[in-house]
Amino acid sequence: MTLTDEQLDRYARHIVLKEIGGAGQMKLARTRVAVIGAGGIGCPAIQYLAAAGVGALRVIDDDVVSLSNLQRQILFGTNDIGRPKVEVAREAVARLNPDVAFEAVPERLTSANAAELIDGVDLVLDGCDNFATRLAVADHCTRARIPLVSGALGQFQGQIGTFRGWEAGQPCYRCFVGDAFDADDCDTCAEQGVLGAMAGLIGSWAAMEAVRAIAGFGPDPAGKVHVFDGITPALRTIRIPKDPSCKACAARAA
Known part of the structure; x- marks a missing residue:
């Protein structure tokens, strides 16, 4: 090539x-990248991955654009309200970079369909808004040996982590969050609020970590979670230990 x-x-x-x-x-x-969620994190991540020249983007989201999204989900405008997010994202990527093959998947990812929706990609960027989906994505990435970049945010804080839990000594996402909680019990932006610009920061950062994982620049980020506090502002990095009893990755490590 x-x-x-x-x-x-x-x-x-x-x-x-x-x-x-x-x-x-x-x-x-x-490289083929799957982006889970075309929301606050997914919107800037999709744009920067497309601009970077990623060969193919598969965007998975079953939601439609609502008025309350527009404060932080910068792919969308007022005229897009009521339209499927993945279709608006497809049009935006086509305008931005015709080199990028775009696959719109207007479905909700679950543990039952994770393999069907994710398989065939080289990297997954997860920016979804609930633990049930996050764990389904993470567990399948570990099983299928697909690198995972995970981004999350709430209020004035955001976090980014890269996981390759099938490798010896490397934690998976479940090593980080555990599984002792109700996977559906997750605070939402609607309940707690979120600074719109924080979504831009974390989504752009997630795209950078995806490009890092693909192009291979800088130190290996796997097994670390970076937490950014937008009020202070301050950044701290946490190294996540591998859980020897993790049901997702302990038996899979080489």
Whole structure:
């Protein structure tokens, strides 16, 4: 695979970075990424992954645009209210970068259909808003050995983590959050609120971590969770230990 003259121009600011270069840009062009949720995190992540030249994006979300989304979900406008989010995202990506193959999946991901919806991709970026979906995504990524970038936010705080739990010594997402709670019991933005700009920050950061995982620049981020406090502001990084009794990854580690 080679980059066309137009692609060399489009991605020039990546290619001049020694940490990415032409080889890294071609890795991006060959990569298929699934984005779970076209919400506050998914909207900026989709845009930056498309702009970066990821070869294919599969966006999974069964929701439609509502007026309350517009404070933070920057792919959408007032005229999009009532339309499926994945269809609006498809149009936005087509305008932004025709190099990107886009697959719209207007379904809710569950543990029953996770394999069907996720298989065939090289990386998953999860920005959904409930633990039931997060655990279904994470557990399947561990089973299928698909790297997972997980982003979450609420109020003035956000967090990002990268997980490859099938590897020896590496935790999975379930090692981080455990499984001793009701997976459906999760605070929502509607209940607690969220700063709109925080969604932009975490979604963009998630896209950066996805590009890092694909192109391979910088230290390996797997097994770490970065927590950003927007009030202070302050950032701290937590290394997550592998849970030897984790039901998702303990028996799968090489």
